[in-house]
């Protein structure tokens with residue numbers, strides 16, 4: 001049996017992966033079977049979040065017992081194939097070849113080009129900044145970061161960012177990324193003034209609408225507190241008050257690959273701050289960085305320990321590696337990262353640090369011990385496999401009962417992020433979909449209306465027409481005649497939609513951890529699967545538990561934690577290497 005047949009039989013390939021292999025065979029009837037299989041696997045790899053397929057790691061990509069070819073021989077066959085280009089590292093690949101072989105990895109040409117173009121665009125932005133330090137700016141820096149650069153990573157981050165055009169600020173939740181960047185923007189406004197230049201055009205953006213709103217809210221709060229502390233009002237007024245999604249910023253419309261702003265028609269922005277950078281995939285990051293004008297500053301904020309983007313990439317991890325690479329001519333990002341590791345959240349909030357830290361380190365014994373000790377809002381329900389069972393049922397349902405008595409849209413929307421059940425899986429008894437249906441039944445009974453009072457909905461596709469985006473969550477309330485209306489937050493006021501007119505959506509009491517990225521909830525119940533699965537990774541657990549603000553319930557066996565912490569959500573990508581990392 002050929003390798004392609006074996007893959008087809010295993011059922012892992014999507015029709016689109018097979019269609020690519022079949023198209024190549026039609027063009028070249030003599031093409032080697034292993035090259036066809038590599039094409040299908042390169043396409044499959046992108047759907048699994050990789051930028052390319054690595055013949056030496058085929059077993060990690062495909063969960064089936066397949067007799068894989070020797071990686072070196074496989075690559076040699078590919079190198080000799082007419083459908084595979086092998087361009088020099090900085091050169092564009094041949095548009096007539098669908099595949100590229102580079103550093104032993106097999107790319108769909110488009111993804112190799114995204115990597116190459118992104119690396120080139122970043123290198124273009126990494127230029128030396130002009131001008132000497134200014135006494136007024138130094139004085140303001142000392143006032144905004146009184147702890148000083150010796151003791152305070154936030155102070156160091158701001159100082160470094162004043163002198164860099166591209167900068168990464170990484171850190172877990174509550175380590176002050178937003179606070180630091182807002183203060184930095186005040187410093188940049190002061191720097192421009194000291195140099196007799198106009199206030200820079202600032203833009204704030206994030207991959208999701210919720211993350212953008214949270215960021216804008218954080219920056220507005222910092223502006224208020226700085227005004228109250230007597231910082232020059234003109235500088236505080238320079239801070240942006242709104243943030244947009246990356247799609248909106250770039251003018252990307254669903255179904256159209258071309259953005260409104262690009263290399264030819266750049267964004268009218270001098271300083272762009274991107275939050276939740278771990279969620280940004282390779283094509284989007286490429287389009288974003290290419291659309292920045294020469295001389296612009298780019299500040300990326302994110303948490304490397306979180307799940308990588310669902311779509312191809314793991315861009316943030318690659319950029320972190322590139323920043324941490326030794327300084328060299330081919331390493332434009334070297335030294336351009338500051339990591340914030342001190343948590344500043346209120347002490348009466350959830351005490352998450354010991355467990356989050358152990359999970360980040362992959363120390364299962366320490367994570368389990370921290371979970372079992374509990375306290376400070378942390379509860380471990382070891383061996384609980386069903387969140388609707390008696391021991392956790394009330395913790396799960398109580399936060400949503402209030403929604404059933406709430407008739408004011410603003411009041412109801414304020415409760416939308418009160419609680420969430422997060423799960424690793426989409427399907428099956430422990431999957432988001434079935435759990436959601438059971439929660440709806442428990443809350444509203446068997447006679448419930450499809451859009452019952454208090455039902456949470458999540459939009460599952462982008463719809464520019466509605467101004468609703470994948471992941472937006474709303475709530476159903478009856479109108480004065482008792483007819484259901486779905487309410488979603490809007491920039492100025494809640495927005496009402498007839499449920500029948502909504503874009504694709506699902507229930508939202510339970511969602512996958514992936515869908516919860518970029519959001520936070522007061523109460524999180526994190527259900528771990530009974531049986532081990534490949535989606536269960538260290539990053540998934542870390543992302544799930546760091547969504548909680550005041551109360552976290554972890555449900556599931558110790559074995560699930562042990563299995564998860566031993567597995568990374570590793571993504572195949574050549575971006576770090578392209579940017580000078582080993």
Ligand SMILES: Nc1ncnc2c1ncn2[C@@H]1O[C@H](COP(=O)(O)OP(=O)(O)OP(=O)(O)O)[C@@H](O)[C@H]1O
Pocket residue numbers: 154171172173174175176177178179180218344345
């Ligand atoms: N240097 C500091 N001193 C005191 N409090 C601080 C400091 N830095 C941040 N905080 C406070 O810590 C909290 C979290 O800060 P911030 O929102 O900036 O963190 P973040 O890393 O952006 O978090 P998130 O992951 O939620 O985006 C805020 O209440 C902020 O006021």
